[in-house]
Amino acid sequence: xxxxxxxxxVEVLVAAKKEMQGGLxxxxxxxxxxxxxxxxxxxxxxxxxxNLSRAEVHGVITFYHHFRSEPVARTVVQVCRAEACQSMGxxxxxxxxxxxxxxxxxxxxxxxxxxxxxxxxxxLNDKVHARVDRKKFDxxxxxxxxxx
Numbered sequence: 727x728x729x730x731x732x733x734x735x736v737e738v739l740v741a742a743k744k745e746m747q748g749g750l751x752x753x754x755x756x757x758x759x760x761x762x763x764x765x766x767x768x769x770x771x772x773x774x775x776x777n778l779s780r781a782e783v784h785g786v787i788t789f790y791h792h793f794r795s796e797p798v799a800r801t802v803v804q805v806c807r808a809e810a811c812q813s814m815g816x817x818x819x820x821x822x823x824x825x826x827x828x829x830x831x832x833x834x835x836x837x838x839x840x841x842x843x844x845x846x847x848x849x850l851n852d853k854v855h856a857r858v859d860r861k862k863f864d865x866x867x868x869x870x871x872x873x874x
Contacts, residue, residue, distance in 0.1 A: 739760060740753060750778065750783065758793060769783050805833065806841070814845040836849065839854050846859075850867070851870060
């Protein structure tokens with residue numbers, strides 16, 4: 727998406743939510759859904775229109791792991807880094823996933839996908855997978871890349 731189009735999209739979404747009580751989180755979700763991330767350059771506009779400080783807006787964006795400040799690849803892998811998954815080998819999975827990251831694959835840490843009894847777990851484009859080893863990781867990523 728071109729920078730001008732992104733800016734226009736953010737402006738339209740901000741205008742739609744600026745009068746809403748407690749509209750910051752819904753607005754951030756709308757922007758991320760439309761653009762794929764929360765552009766750093768939009769923080770000032772969001773803060774101004776919602777009568778918040780830039781620090782408040784930035785704080786919310788960085789507090790929630792769901793929000794991204796940078797564009798991501800078409801394929802996004804989140805590897806669970808919580809204790810249960812670590813005890814079942816997610817450190818090896820994490821290292822393997824990081825070695826596979828490129829311009830078409832974004833790898834992110836996540837701290838619990840709710841599959842502790844079936845660990846190690848990962849999410850691939852928001853779909854969770856249990857008992858993931860290197861082989862299963864490679865197979866799932868190959869399928870996702872061929873579908874993209």
